[in-house]
Amino acid sequence: MEFLSMIEEAHVLACDTLARMFDDRKLMKSLQDAQYDMMLTDPAMGGGLLMAHYLKLPVVLNARWITSGEGHFAIAPSPLSYIPVPGSGFTDKMTFVQRVQNMLHYSIIVYQQRFMVGPSYDAICAKYFEGGCDIISLIQEADIWLMRSDFVFDFPRPTMPNVIYMGGFQCKPAQPLPPDLEEFVQSAGEHGVIVMSLGTLVNALPVDITDQIASVFAKLPQKVIWRHRGKRPSTLGNNTLLVDWMPQKDLLGHPQTRAFVAHGGTNGVQEAIYHGTPVLGIPLFFDQYDNLLRLQERGAAKILELAMFNGPSFQQALNQVLTHAPYRENMQRLSRLHRDQPIKPMDKALFWLEFVMRHKGASHLRTSANRMPWYSYHSVDVLLLLLAAGGGVLLSTGLLIRILWRTCRKNRNKTKQH
Known part of the structure; x- marks a missing residue:
């Protein structure tokens, strides 16, 4: 809990700094007048996302972590049955007990975002944005994710078309030593x-x-x-x-x-x-x-x-x-x-940065899944309808069979009486 409290305090300080920036009308006017093409930010702290929302700029994330947890969990399907939550110490091959523990680790991240990190950003959204906003929604609406990872390093997992992997982008051939x-x-x-x-x-x-x-x-x-x-x-x-x-x-x-x-x-x-x-x-x-x-x-x-x-x-x-x-x-x-890649990670990252600037975003790569209610995303409403329909068919069939059986029995009794 001490570590979580430290993270909470860091976000509180970040939001205080952001509030002072928003209150500085001269600064905000200069930022608006500059007419920037794009916001490149790290979503581990949400200040860049809120500033981009204020300035109405396309967003590219230099990411691995978000305000709470690892970035993929906010935008891509992340089955906890084989995707370990960071901090769990598990691999993608978990036993039943480990899967239970993995679920509990995930619940801690959800709790952290909702009750420890989220309120600081909610206060900023309520004060400076008409109609409010939500930091997780802003994260999910980013145009491109430049993910500081790849699948040579990480375990295989589902991903999204606007996630670009640039693991090892800082690596270069060795130079002579002093x-x-x-x-x-x-x-x-x-x-x-x-x-x-x-x-x-x-x-x-x-x-x-x-x-x-x-x-x-x-x-x-x-x-x-x-x-x-x-x-x-x-x-x-x-x-x-x-x-x-x-x-x-x-x-x-x-x-x-x-x-x-x-x-x-x-x-x-x-x-x-x-x-x-x-x-x-x-x-x-x-x-x-x-x-x-x-x-x-x-x-x-x-x-x-x-x-x-x-x-x-x-x-x-x-x-x-x-x-x-x-x-x-x-x-x-x-x-x-x-x-063994056709494009170096850094070159790939630069291409997508320029792509977003050329096209004023990359909304065609964003999924609409993040805007769906949970019951629609998981097709709970569809399953309930199908179960209800199936149950209705079974019930109707059962009633029909019962009526036919009673009718046949009555006819048989009448035949015997005659």
Whole structure:
């Protein structure tokens, strides 16, 4: 609940900022006079959507998440029987108990949107838009979704024609390393190097954990490049280089790189796929476990949860990723699949951005399903009618048979009397 409360507070702050913008008449007039062609926004926060609605602009979403949960659940059929809710920790092959838990996870997202996130946006809609509006409806009415995912990474699922997949759009061929870093990498010889980074949000793990990590690294024949901004571990070995920043994409694409120790952020996972580098994942929060789970299911990564972390478990997991060939082979296969596209993800995204500007939107790609009442969408009214009609036919047939049987019985009795 603490995490949900943090999200709620973030949306409250976003709506406060948006309200101040709407109240600034000079600012709003300048935005209207600018006559923009399109709004490109991330729907994880709804401010861009409301601004686009105010300015009457076509909308393109740079998306994976919306105000509550993952974007597909707002626009595409999402059967909970085989589509895991983010945060559930499930794959697309769920047991009965897992399907029950998956449904409960989904109910939490619905509750979060309706009672924790939605009210802040409802207040903005009621105050600044005649007739009101609804943030989820605005999300569903977006012209194009540029989804930061693809089906090399994600589990197969239903989608919509206005969803364009651009997973790995930021990935590029590796560039030469700075001379000092290249010298360190080459000094590893045939053993190669290990790259470790926990992203930009976490500078360092607790000291006892970093000491255990450094101790394990010190025992390896490989060299290690570790993005670490905390206290220098007391067990650090001569084979480990601590850096404040690293050219991660270029290191992952270097032929000397043997493994990537990572937290499982979307960008890092997609860069590992692009360059074919196997991953040892240490998920910390949010979607990271689910991201790593998708790689683990494909045999390209191994997950080591922080709750189960210790020196021996880290050493065992790392040795497994380094020495078991299938990890690298499976990740190299994912890399080949990802790269085998007729259009690069970034070029695809640019085409659709220009498409929306040329045609003032892409309403022909939007489904009308989002405007249907739930009972029509699920054909509950049709099923009830058919059941009623079927029941009526059965009842009528039963009554007819009963009448005929009684008539025949009366005639038989009259015949016997004569």
